[in-house]
Amino acid sequence: MQRTLYWVTKDLRISDNLALELASQSEQLICVAVIDPEWFKINQQQAIPLGKKRFNFLLQGLQALNKSLHKLGQQLHIINGNTVNTLNAICDQFDITDLVVTKRPGAYERDIISNIQHKKPQLNLHQVQQFTLFTEKMLPFSLAELPASYSKFRKVVADITANSPATATYHLPPQFSQPIAECHDYWNEGVTKKIILEDTENQHQQRGYEFTGGEQAGFEHLQQYFSSLAPARYKEVRNKLDGWDNSSKLSAWINYGFISVKQVMNCINEFEQLHGKNASTESLYHEILWREYFQWLHYKVQDKLYHFKGLAPSAPLTSFYPERFKKWCTASTPFPLVNACMTELFETGYLSNRGRQIVASCLVNELSIDWRYGAAWFEQHLIDYDAAINWGNWQYIAGVGVDPRGGRHFNLKKQTQIHDPDGEYQTTWAGHHNHQTDSPLDSVSADDWPVK
């Protein structure tokens, strides 16, 4: 008898979910999501991999998926524990024959899978490719031959058409009759609700940014964006620092898989059929392709995505300066525009693409700090964090990634003149931090003498 464990990760939806569809063909099924305590431990770059805002977003989405699964006669078991041990124990308890999971490029995911494979060689492992727009087979090159720059990649994939989103799975096999072993720290709805409620203080600080986890919320946002005319002027406004409609704000829902990237693509196509294709709709598609490129790049370069020297022949000349880094994190640098962006990120869990570029460039160029500290800070605070996109973009700006120009330095004065000439954005995001923009960058000189 086929007894399947569906390990739910960043595919938290019912519709267009090929992993769930595959799992539904089994005779018995258990759906499990694991919250790993590792995600909350301070890492080498002094950050916590999963910050409060994204954690809340995730919990909301897990609750929502549980409700949807209930309607289909199933449920989502949310377990707090070490991922490998938890999955192994469940395989043992239910005599699991098949493990289904959505395939993703991250080193963390790869390690877990190979660990399980090592411990359970007889288990049939199904890694479903649906985190990207295309599957590996659809690519007109092997991973080893992935183009070295995004522009080349875009040209090569220009003729590929993504598959249409799949229709929803309506019939799921029954659950196992015995309950899950009591040794697990099982998080029922009460536990997840309590955690979300405890964070309401942070929620009201989001100032109109409406990131609610869940398939329904994601789908509603998708519909709302594409039923407006905003996609038709995307290209003209996407670089603006502020404004909910100036970009799609889909990233967080895409990255947790509340909506699939194919569903987004479908909406772009439908919008173009209705309103015509223009430079903006094309530009939106090009951004989706940037996401795609970084995912395949991660598959190709693997752990190099996290290395200081990245894909470059030699490491950058930056280092770690605790005082400067603290000023960057607490929005207290001598650069008001950077401080405003950092405040927005901290308070809302979101920052526009241009804002991200500005603060990343500042960290690397003005502050001469090792880019990985900035990437890790983003990982903690962004609701839309994605390993491939985040670390890939940071490498790009630090000049150790796929930028053919060898890194980007954004002129802060010029950026302020272009994007915030009247200081409106800086006033909005003045925050409650004590900005000391007139103080020097360092309080001591290189040979430890007080500056001033």
Ligand SMILES: Cc1cc2nc3c(=O)[nH]c(=O)nc-3n(C[C@H](O)[C@H](O)[C@H](O)COP(=O)(O)OP(=O)(O)OC[C@H]3O[C@@H](n4cnc5c(N)ncnc54)[C@H](O)[C@@H]3O)c2cc1C
């Ligand atoms: C230093 C830095 C770190 C970043 N970290 C992340 C991250 O962790 N997660 C993340 O999703 N994006 C990241 N981005 C990319 C980009 O800033 C966000 O995807 C975008 O701002 C999200 O807002 P949106 O959904 O409104 O994007 P839109 O402008 O509406 O774009 C549509 C979609 O295209 C994709 N996209 C847009 N810009 C990029 C880009 N530069 N690279 C790859 N894909 C892109 C996203 O999936 C996005 O949702 C980072 C950019 C920089 C410069």
